[in-house]
Amino acid sequence: MTLGAIKKEHLGQLVAAVGAHGGFYGPVLRDNDVCLDQVQPSDTLVLDYANFTLPPKGLFFPRSEVIATHGADGMVETPLPTGKAVLFGVRPCDAMSLTYLDKVFMEAQFADPYYRARRERTLTIALACRDPAATCFCTSVAGSPSGQGGADILAVDIGDALVLESATPAGEAFLAEYRKLLGRPSDNQVKARDAQVAQAVRKVSSIGSDGVTARLQASSESAAWEELAERCLGCGVCTFLCPTCHCFGLYDEEVGPQGRRVRAQDACVFPAFTLEASGHNPRTRQGLRMRHRVMHKFCYTAQSFGDIFCVGCGRCIVNCPANMDIRETLTEVPP
Amino acid sequence: MIEGVATNPYLTLPVTVEKITVENDARDLKTFRLAFRHKADRKGFRHECGQFAMLSAPGAGECPVGIASSPTDEEYVEFTVKRYPTGVVTSALHSLEEGDRIGVRGPYGNGFPLAAMEGMNIVIVGGGFAFTTLRATIRYLLHERSRPRFKKITAIYGARSPGELLYKEELMAWQGSPDMDMHVTVDKGDKTWTGREGFVPTVLGEVKPGAANAVALVCGPPAMLRFTMKPLLDLGFPPNHIITSLERRMSCGIGKCGRCSIGGQYVCKDGPVFTYEQIMQLSGGQF
Ligand SMILES: Cc1cc2nc3c(=O)[nH]c(=O)nc-3n(C[C@H](O)[C@H](O)[C@H](O)COP(=O)(O)OP(=O)(O)OC[C@H]3O[C@@H](n4cnc5c(N)ncnc54)[C@H](O)[C@@H]3O)c2cc1C
Ligand code: SF4
Ligand code: SF4
Ligand code: FES
Numbered sequence: 001m002t003l004g005a006i007k008k009e010h011l012g013q014l015v016a017a018v019g020a021h022g023g024f025y026g027p028v029l030r031d032n033d034v035c036l037d038q039v040q041p042s043d044t045l046v047l048d049y050a051n052f053t054l055p056p057k058g059l060f061f062p063r064s065e066v067i068a069t070h071g072a073d074g075m076v077e078t079p080l081p082t083g084k085a086v087l088f089g090v091r092p093c094d095a096m097s098l099t100y101l102d103k104v105f106m107e108a109q110f111a112d113p114y115y116r117a118r119r120e121r122t123l124t125i126a127l128a129c130r131d132p133a134a135t136c137f138c139t140s141v142a143g144s145p146s147g148q149g150g151a152d153i154l155a156v157d158i159g160d161a162l163v164l165e166s167a168t169p170a171g172e173a174f175l176a177e178y179r180k181l182l183g184r185p186s187d188n189q190v191k192a193r194d195a196q197v198a199q200a201v202r203k204v205s206s207i208g209s210d211g212v213t214a215r216l217q218a219s220s221e222s223a224a225w226e227e228l229a230e231r232c233l234g235c236g237v238c239t240f241l242c243p244t245c246h247c248f249g250l251y252d253e254e255v256g257p258q259g260r261r262v263r264a265q266d267a268c269v270f271p272a273f274t275l276e277a278s279g280h281n282p283r284t285r286q287g288l289r290m291r292h293r294v295m296h297k298f299c300y301t302a303q304s305f306g307d308i309f310c311v312g313c314g315r316c317i318v319n320c321p322a323n324m325d326i327r328e329t330l331t332e333v334p335p
Numbered sequence: 336m337i338e339g340v341a342t343n344p345y346l347t348l349p350v351t352v353e354k355i356t357v358e359n360d361a362r363d364l365k366t367f368r369l370a371f372r373h374k375a376d377r378k379g380f381r382h383e384c385g386q387f388a389m390l391s392a393p394g395a396g397e398c399p400v401g402i403a404s405s406p407t408d409e410e411y412v413e414f415t416v417k418r419y420p421t422g423v424v425t426s427a428l429h430s431l432e433e434g435d436r437i438g439v440r441g442p443y444g445n446g447f448p449l450a451a452m453e454g455m456n457i458v459i460v461g462g463g464f465a466f467t468t469l470r471a472t473i474r475y476l477l478h479e480r481s482r483p484r485f486k487k488i489t490a491i492y493g494a495r496s497p498g499e500l501l502y503k504e505e506l507m508a509w510q511g512s513p514d515m516d517m518h519v520t521v522d523k524g525d526k527t528w529t530g531r532e533g534f535v536p537t538v539l540g541e542v543k544p545g546a547a548n549a550v551a552l553v554c555g556p557p558a559m560l561r562f563t564m565k566p567l568l569d570l571g572f573p574p575n576h577i578i579t580s581l582e583r584r585m586s587c588g589i590g591k592c593g594r595c596s597i598g599g600q601y602v603c604k605d606g607p608v609f610t611y612e613q614i615m616q617l618s619g620g621q622f
Contacts, residue, residue: 068346070393073372075346075438110344110589221619247593249586250345254394261345266586268593276584277398277422280557282597282621292596300599 004153004164004175004182005189008047011162014181015039022084022121025059027052036089047157050133051091051313055243057101059087060118063240064264067114067250071258080117086174088125088155093138093311095126095150097243103305104246114263123174125164126151128197132204135314137327140207143311145200158192161185204312207327213302216295219333226287228329231322232269234286238316238324239267239293244309247273268293294329344589347391347438348376350412352431358415360498364464365429366403366415369439380442382406384449384472385580385608388441389588390414392427399585399603402442403467405474407481412439415467415501443588444607447472447552447578452485458544458572459490460563462535462555466492466501468580469554474505477514488515489544493535497521497528518542536562539570546571553579557622564611564620574612581607581614581622 006014018024024039027046034049036056068075090098098119105115128146129136138144148154152171155162163185166172175182185193219225239245249266252259266273269289275281283289301309310326317325354368367390371377382388382402391397404413418429431437449472457476461469469492475481476488490509494500500519509517520531520538531538535555544551551572553563560579567577583595583602590604598617600606614620 068343074349077343077346104591107590110591111342112345112591113343246591249592249594250397252391252394252396259394263345266592266594268596273594274584276582277419277425282583282618295599296593296596300596303599 002166002172002175003185003190004166004179005161005185006164006182007161010181011045014178015045016041017178017181018086022086024086024088026088027127036087045089047089047127050129050131050136051094051315053241053315053319055097055241055313055315056087056090056094057097057243057246060098060115060122061101061105061246061248061265064262065114066260067263069256069258069260070252075261077113080113081121082117083121085118085122086125087122089127090124090151091129091313092126092145092147092149092151092154093136093143093313094243095124096138096143096147096311097150097313098124099150100244100301100305100307100309100311101246103307123152123170124150125153125155125171127162128154128156129200130157130196132200133314133318134205135317136204136312137207137209137314138312139201139204140209141308141310141312145204146197156193156196158189158196161189163189163193207312207330209330212330213299213308216299216330216333220291220295222334224333225291226285228324228332229285229287229290232286232290232324233322234269234271234289235321236267236269237319237321238326239269240265241315241319243311243313243315244297245293268296290329294326294333298330344440345587347389347397347440348380349373350376350437350439352433352435352437353411355431355433358501358503360496363418363429364415364499364501365418366413366502367428367431368404368411368413369437370411371439372436380412380439382412382442383446384475385447385468386442386444387468387588387607388412388414388439388443389585390416390424390428391438391440392424392431393437395424395427397438397440397586398422398424399443399588401465401468401471401580401607403471405471405478407475407478415464415470417464441588443603445605447608449475452550454484454486454548456487456545456547456549457485457489458549458551459488459492460535460539460551460553460555460567461490461492462559462563463494463499464501465554465556465580467554469552470502470505472552473509473515477509477512482514486548489518489542490515491518491520491535491538491542493520493522493533493538495522497525497530534562535559536566539563540566543570546573546576550576550578553577560622567611574615575610577611578608579611579614579622581609 028043105112148167350369356366358364595602
């Protein structure tokens, strides 16, 4: 574990220094919204946001991408990104989500080369939360507003400066490489950081999700799923914005003489997702689809990977046009 | 070998359609014999009975299809595809001609646990066009190198009408073979049909294969599967000795895209072969 510190006014120098060797992705304004994007020389980093509307998964697993073109004698892979990149400013919940996606996309038997290339070139600096939103519940799902899971470095905002702490050897090497810009924090700065961390965690409310996996499992035949789903429009917002949802489809398109293969995010809340050519559909009703989405996150991944695939970011709560609230779903579905 | 293909599971291997056989009177079932365009690809494609592969027709996309040839058919791989009038890929495959180039990726899925079945009696029950991977299995079991490792082989296969039976020549040969006990049935015969009439589950009850030291491999449309479980259980087959293959809509074939899930498992990766015992746990017995 190594510490570092940087005055906020010097962040631009860090961006420039890192940017000279590769890409620097951080919180910047795009169309009046704070987004994670590649930082341009004209950009200033923005540090006061609860979280981004879009989760970081799109940087590694884009909404849609051409993965290969059809050649005369087989397929030609789209070149994979090379060079180093730094991802700065993801919230700890979202950094954690990347470790879950890793378990899907980087498992040994069939590693996903596109996701892997982007993940392996990226150093992640998470930014701890000062003011968690009312919809945040990371502490109920193995997280914390200053959690280090999925981050190489955790940065804590103490007002005029950030205090950094490495969480992995790669993070330690980064602090060493940029030591000139990232000095060592004073004792007072470390104290301020610890106070900051302690106050933030008290602001996150617990949703009482203890034993949720077993409870949901027992609820799989409950009529409550159909009742809950009556409100759901099946729009897919909750899945597209969820940092851990990773459903997708592969499509072949005829474009140009050879055609190409596209991979695009998809969502289990759509009826066509499971519709078979014969007309048979194993999940015909919205209740079955909603149950699947919730069970996948809170039961199936707990069984297959040992983790609940929800990081408590609250995006599905904030953005649902029908005011569905996963916190209520988890407590309302009776065993 | 093409660069990248070995490590990129989303890319298909180029194959040539060597031979197309129209299997049925309705002409919506065709068997495609494919040859790999690169020798190394054929070597790398080592499948087991019960596995499937993704077939892709140019511009149309991919779909999962069970491998209908046996691992002992070393020169080629075969797939039998049913065309759905609204099906994009199956229609594109049906419009192919011999000599055309398509793509294959796989093999995927777990396959039938044949190694664990050595020394046992094998009961094969198939209905309709889901007979493809069972055909691969029979070809494998009857091969001179494999046959001594298995005891009695009983197979029951049925289709709606005589014209809908797949692999007609092989069925003839198997019915005359001393190496197995083959029962072919049709729901309803026609003027020329001299064979058995009756639904597969009924015929199973008549043939009464013994359950002692036996495993049943069952493939068919969901309705047939449903009606076949009771006679098998009545004959004394325990649910973990009844083995079947499930179908779910697929896209990636490698346990990532989330499409084929059934109660926490992926049909593409954890299946498609499951025991009836597992299916009862995963989906309450829904096929
Ligand atoms: C493990 C497995 C083995 C199979 N084996 C055979 C076989 O040996 N012979 C055969 O004729 N058919 C088989 N099928 C069914 C076959 O995959 C579908 O008929 C085919 O996908 C329909 O594709 P389409 O593009 O014509 O239909 P569309 O309705 O246009 O479907 C679009 C896409 O949806 C997916 N899809 C649609 N229906 C299914 C389905 N039932 N299963 C999986 N994916 C689907 C495919 O990716 C397809 O490209 C198998 C399915 C599975 C899962
Ligand atoms: S965002 Fe809300 S309405 Fe839309 S699919 Fe999700 S739960 Fe249903
Ligand atoms: S389920 Fe909702 S709260 Fe949980 S990670 Fe996904 S979007 Fe965030
Ligand atoms: S087909 Fe993608 S997970 Fe099974």
